[in-house]
Amino acid sequence: MNIPNITFNHDKNNKAEFEIIELSSLYERTTLSHSPEAPHRVSFFMVIHIERGEGKHMVDFEKYPFSAGSMIFVQREQVHAFDFSSKPQGKVLLFTQTFLDHVHINMRLPNYTPTHLNHQHTPLLTLDLQNNQRSHTLINEMIAEIKLSNSDPLIIMYLFSALALLLHRLRPEMRHDKLSTEQSIKLARFFTLMQKHFQQIRDANWYANQINTTYKTLNQVCKLATGLTAKQMIDAFVVIEIKRRLIITNTASQQIAYDFGFEDASNFVKYFKKQTSLTPAQFQKHYIKTAL
Numbered sequence: 001m002n003i004p005n006i007t008f009n010h011d012k013n014n015k016a017e018f019e020i021i022e023l024s025s026l027y028e029r030t031t032l033s034h035s036p037e038a039p040h041r042v043s044f045f046m047v048i049h050i051e052r053g054e055g056k057h058m059v060d061f062e063k064y065p066f067s068a069g070s071m072i073f074v075q076r077e078q079v080h081a082f083d084f085s086s087k088p089q090g091k092v093l094l095f096t097q098t099f100l101d102h103v104h105i106n107m108r109l110p111n112y113t114p115t116h117l118n119h120q121h122t123p124l125l126t127l128d129l130q131n132n133q134r135s136h137t138l139i140n141e142m143i144a145e146i147k148l149s150n151s152d153p154l155i156i157m158y159l160f161s162a163l164a165l166l167l168h169r170l171r172p173e174m175r176h177d178k179l180s181t182e183q184s185i186k187l188a189r190f191f192t193l194m195q196k197h198f199q200q201i202r203d204a205n206w207y208a209n210q211i212n213t214t215y216k217t218l219n220q221v222c223k224l225a226t227g228l229t230a231k232q233m234i235d236a237f238v239v240i241e242i243k244r245r246l247i248i249t250n251t252a253s254q255q256i257a258y259d260f261g262f263e264d265a266s267n268f269v270k271y272f273k274k275q276t277s278l279t280p281a282q283f284q285k286h287y288i289k290t291a292l
Contacts, residue, residue, distance in 0.1 A: 006034065008044040008096050016153060017099035018160070020143050023048065023090040026082060036082045039248055044096045046074040047167075049139060053088025057081070057124075060240050061247060061287060064124040069132040071125040071167060077195065079244055091139050095160075103157045118227050118236070125171060138163040183221045186211055190218060190230070198238050200261050204230035239275045246284050253280045 008017070026036045034040055039058065048057070050070040056063040057072050058081040066072060074080050076097065127135060142159045145151055179187065189211045201207070207230065208218040215230070222230045242260065245251045257268035273279050278286065
């Protein structure tokens with residue numbers, strides 16, 4: 001089974017690059033081409049606000065328990081799966097990098113850096129009563145503005161920016177505001193290159209050369225953005241992709257070793273165990289056991 005790649009529906013949103021949907025619409029729709037409760041990769045960002053219900057939301061094969069007042073953050077290119085067992089209620093904000101770029105041009109906004117590669121960071125935030133109500137109000141104001149016939153994209157951006165800043169303040173461990181514009185560009189170029197070449201190249205020096213910077217400078221940018229070195233970011237990204245193949249496609253270690261440019265299956269197993277403390281087979285068994 002392959003992991004479905006879900007892209008942003010530009011036509012539906014008049015190229016606004018931003019949408020808010022009811023969480024319930026995902027389990028009430030009968031026309032979806034994939035099951036939201038099965039693992040799928042998204043090419044956009046998501047923020048899920050849980051208003052009622054509870055369950056466990058899977059993000060890159062870790063399950064995070066949610067309840068009323070939870071915020072779940074899904075980065076673009078992550079694999080995730082919903083849990084609709086309790087018929088949760090809430091809102092899902094979907095937005096693209098283009099939308100974020102437009103917001104950055106017009107106002108202050110936190111950087112959406114790939115902090116998900118650091119396993120110490122969590123995509124889950126539990127709001128207290130006051131911040132939950134404020135978030136709820138801002139989301140509803142965005143919905144009201146979107147529905148107007150003379151809707152103003154700038155008002156939506158200001159409301160979104162207010163919500164992002166409010167949530168950003170509640171996640172001090174995720175603050176990476178020290179990146180300059182030049183550093184942000186370097187990080188974005190590095191991450192884009194890594195997405196294209198991670199199967200063949202795991203050498204941080206190569207990536208530094210490709211973006212016309214030094215290994216030391218790239219390391220500094222990565223540490224500021226994620227708390228990881230460039231090499232640690234590469235390894236974290238590679239391991240996440242390997243985990244996805246082991247679980248979703250059930251690919252044999254020999255084939256994965258070949259696909260990822262390892263000399264043989266033995267070297268691949270050593271690499272995976274060094275990063276995760278488990279062999280690929282042990283990881284598969286552990287995930288199947290915890291998923292039951």
